[in-house]
Amino acid sequence: MDDRAGTPPTLFDWEFASDPYPAYGWLREHAPVYRTTVPSGVEAWLVTRYAEAREALADGRLSKNPVHHAESPGARGKTGIPGERSADLMTHLLNIDPPDHTRLRRLVSKAFTPRRVAEFEPRVRELADRFVDGMLRDGTGQADLIHEFAFPLPIYAICDLLGVPAEDQDDFRDWAGMMMRHVKPGQGGGPRGGVARAVKRIRTYLVELIERKRATLGEESAADDLISGLIRASDHGEHLTGNEAAAMCFVLLFAGFETTVNLIGNGMHTLFRHPAQRAALQQALARGDHALLDPAVEELLRYDGPVEMATWRYATRPLTIGGRPIAAGDPVLVVLAAADRDPARFDAPGTVDLARRDNPHLGYGHGIHYCLGAPLARLEARTAFATLLTRLPDLRLAADPAELRWRGGLIMRGLRTLPVAFTPGTAPAAQGK
């Protein structure tokens, strides 16, 4: 911390959850590599400047494997994804290092291809239209955009992509709801009953589904879904084991669900708070001009993205980050939200500019753990914003912005609810592209 610093800001309380950016601005300036205790009791280093954040994300001396955590007393089990330890789903991409990571990532990349995602576009559009239809059918002109649109869209999309049969998808919606439980500031991070139960049910279901698909793989009627693709994929004659395939499906679900809910929620919230920017995008879309859509999605990710901090990393040996010595075993949290507003990297970082060109944000991470689902996330976000802005042109926030409540988790940033109003019955036909 530098000498002019004064008192460090309070982290992880309600005020911080609503708007962490002033605190991150202070840390970036005065204590860019800052040791603190997170709500679960773990002591960790927060890295907040862009240059050091990018470097740390690609630093092979920082492991993703929790075995390298020199656990602080009483902190056992309180890093990582809540509930997963009890459910034997540890061996997934976000918890492993090379060479295992390299092998598993290569295998999944053979099945989860950009082409598979591109072919999925009509289905995502259909889903987005279906949830807007539901909001309109209700007739009140009011809705919670999180509950009725942002939440179901990615869960049904990933179910379809994986090949979860339609009749089981409502169960997944329930389990996902249990996982996205309400965490209050000061409580985030630890495994809790509902989450652990949901993880267990998802695991049991996935293991059975994978076995069923494996049994019918040779048949002509075998499905061409992502799970079947994962079972078929081989690398030098090696296939995924049943447990590896279940853990892979779990991480696709876990990493791809709440993130997308919050990209849609945070993104619409940003658009509501920046009406001129929103109007420019909306007018372009109304003319059938989609050129602004892709840069807009990237800017919404940079400005208030869903992944506030990258997942846990642990120093495997003594090292320095930004001149600060980090001991072997220390946990490191790279604060993407802080890095993406670093004035040393971005012009006017606190300004929303949907047409921003120079935007190498870290919202999808960096290095070997760079988001595997980024093409799908981009597709879903593009479709969600375009559908909402064209079909509900007068969509507006129906709450005092100061009253909105944010979830208090450490890694994810998102709204609990986003009350909106719109004129029912004015929606033009489903958007085309």
Ligand code: HEM
């Ligand atoms: C807006 C949506 C999304 C955002 C902002 C996002 C962000 C991220 C970030 C920051 C990481 C790196 C974490 C780290 O290094 O600690 C990551 C990794 C990952 N993401 Fe995403 N993600 C999104 C959507 C998705 C989707 C839709 C999927 C798949 C269905 C997905 C699958 C994954 C996987 C499997 C990893 C781990 C990759 C690895 O360790 O090699 N993500 N994501």
